[in-house]
Amino acid sequence: MTQGSRYDLLVVGGGINGAGIARDAAGRGLSVLLCEQDDLASHTSSASTKLIHGGLRYLEYREFGLVRKALQERETLLRAAPHIMWPLRFVMPHMPDLRPAWLIRAGLFLYDHLARRELLPGSRGIVMRNHPAGAPLIDSIKRGFVYSDGWVDDARLVVLNALDAHEHGARILTRTKLVSAVRAGGEWRAQLRRADGTSLAVRAASIANAAGPWVAQLLQGALGRQAAHGVRLVKGSHIVTRRLFEHDHAYIFQNQDQRIIFAIPYEQDYTLIGTTDLEYDGDPSQVAITADETQYLCDSINRYFKQKITPADVRWTYSGVRPLLEEEGADNPSAVTRDYSLELDAPAGEAPLLSVFGGKITTFRKLAEQAVDTLAQALHKDAPAWTVSAPLPGGDIEHADFERFLAEFRQRHAWLPADLAHRLARAYGTRAQHVIGKARSLAELGRAFAPGLYEAELTYLRDTEWARSAEDVLWRRSKLGLHAGPGALDSITHEIDAWFADEPAQQSA
Template sequence: MNSDYDLVVIGGGINGAGIARDAAGRGLKTLLCEKGDFAEGTSSRSGKLVHGGLRYLEYYEFRLVREALIEREVLLRAAPHIVWPMRFVLPHSPEQRPAWMVRIGLFLYDHLGGRERLPASRALDLRRAPEGDAVKDGFPRGFEYSDCWVDDARLVVLNVLDAARRGAEVRPRTAAASARRADGVWQVTLDDHNGATETVTSRILVNAAGPWVAEVMRGVAGLNTPAKVRLVKGSHIVVKKFWKGPQAYLLQNDDKRVIFVNPYEDDLCLIGTTDIPYEGAAEDVAVEDAERRYLLRVVNRYMKVHLTEADIVSEFSGVRPLYDDLAANPSAVTRDYVFDIDHLPGEAPLLSVFGGKITTYRKLAEHALDKLRPFLNGASGAWTATASLPGGEMQNADFDEFLAALSREYPFLPMTLAHHYARLYGTRAREMLGDARGMGSLGRHFGGLLHEIEAEFLRRTEWALTAEDILLRRTKHGLHLTQAEQVEFTKWMAAS
């Protein structure tokens, strides 16, 4: 039986977006549907790092760490506007891990992934190094290593945008209500936010629903097989940045976990994450009092500043859909990804994705298409390893050079605004600014760095429908606008 699509992908987080992009680039007729906004769930609530996972070495996850370190370099080249290097300072606490163990771990971290663009790790005397100014005197010794920052929600949207450019049909706010096999294909019923219902057919169904992967397997696809998913909650808090310099900090806790303290949005810092079992509805996840206390206690143990809950200016929590490997400690549950293919001869296959992390999403997508190759006659091969993401087409992946060129082309832009446009949109900033020749060309100013021209661009090109889509996910303007300014922007979105 002929089908409308080769693949229907359920889930508009990073895994679904990456799989849809990869499939579309292989010439496959692809539909991506997401019940809410893209990156509305876990993929906008991460620690916002592209990293190898230094602590995973303790659990002998060498393949995962190596793959992640290689992908770190791939993403630096593909999206230099939203991925950039960051140095991490690890104050040494001998009660948690001896110095020799840290040194060996950092040596492996430097060499496992064929590091090309990032500087190597080094030891620090925190009594003399400026990076130690914010650290308590009881931690005179430290280490420094490299990883990368990423705007996680934008990474998702850029993958969706590239999928659409390569021919994928993209439908946000469209739920897969049911899916049933018939005549060798999937019949998938889609319900959009306007109340319209449509049934499409597909040769393959991909379940990349993240924390809702089990719900799709059972409730949507009607399978009776157990879904081996383990939900683990990770929470972050945001406070004002309390140190000088661009470096981040990695703090070892007495429970063997580590906490990241990262610069965030220039004058803020992001602290996280927790790792606790979660059994509620993924959409109801929220930061708990115990998690706030936990994160603050770790920071206050190491840093001279004393933070309280009154210092928290924002917070968020996400649910990670990890593959249940029966580990007793949630922090020890594998972060590696696992595929489950439900298929019998003559039936259309269902591929479900468990686990994964932001850093390895591209490789996950590539592996998913490899798994589906027996069902995809005529599809071309892997291609994403050397392809830029939209906006990332910069000479030598040099962001600073691009920013300087953009500032010369639009000299009326204040440097803070030029930097904002360059960071979020890369080379697409020229598409947004067009022939603008003065601040008046940017339209209404809503506060902070948010102007009408950007909001309209996001609505026109990135499926932004609500004020929240723009303020929380496409950008982080919501952290910088007053409550009154946010109300006015919401009114404008509803009226225009």
């Protein structure tokens, strides 16, 4: 094997943890290469419930440390990217047969005060007949509670971390798999394989294994190591229906089986419902919702809403596999901790290997900071942390005031239709200008591939955000596939894939 380029850190995995680690490390001055076997956020990191939250239900399992850590991160993240993250109010109907009101009030008081809040209002009790959130609910629900958490576009969060890593000097290789890595001469010597079958040899002073559901498999396979922690794969599935309510609050419902179901306003016209928590022992890349899961989610919603839904009302589904830390005695998948553990393998005189087990989107920045602290110490690098107050690309919006930014953006580009201006501002923040370029009319944005999707945006996504297919664009960089409708989706997908084939990005060497 040829020697290849040398890096301080090779990150394996292009989900939120891998992208976050690459960003943090590159910003500290380390030379970084990230490889991802598919597209960024292809798997678990685009299949979440899309919340930045402390995890109210984890209080029930006495996960106070995890909840506090997550609560501390909420406002840090909301400030870092106010275009793709924003506050969201949640309504919890009170069901006396499940939990007494005093217990819920106590839990919400703790949730309000475990960490400092500046952007998010506290919790309060409500009478359903006096609140807009009461109208869609069955008449027997008389009271409830409202509290705060946050919403996030999860796949875009991953892309923005990768983009920030790149802009700090990191090299990002999507559709590139780690085939093998061996320690030799105080460093790692790794063989990578691209989707076209070509190979790439690289050397690295350290490796971060952030392969998510594949973390243990990668350790035992390409890295030839044994894992100190077990990984429990838990499947979460979601359904999307037409909008079930008009207001802007979300719902959190408590089920008899101790699971929590969310119903969340989604993409203007839809409601996102999930999630399920089921043991999973298949291939994480082939995970999909079952008919039983779809029915379970419909039944859960129907216990609370006047408007009933059936599987026929489902417009879209998605599923993901969470790699959770194995715990003794945690028989219920919902009770398995969402905290993380970092396993450092650094024999004396040998190149370090750090493996990430577990984690959740809300704590990714803290996880990345801790991971790079650990690796920097092992590499004898004096590299202080920096991300706590740093905006993500497009997130440098004054005072984190998105509505004011949107108004100014629309005023500067009055020729943009209102819904397109809103979508571009939400997706790209201050980088929306980079998407538009010098265009002064819709015609100057180029060919229209779908309502509101023009060639200028495809070019930006290809050249700047590593998009290589219609799926990358329609389901991860955006959710325009949902809006296309089944009748038009196939032709739109075909046209975009043909465009990528005719206008390929230049493969970096």
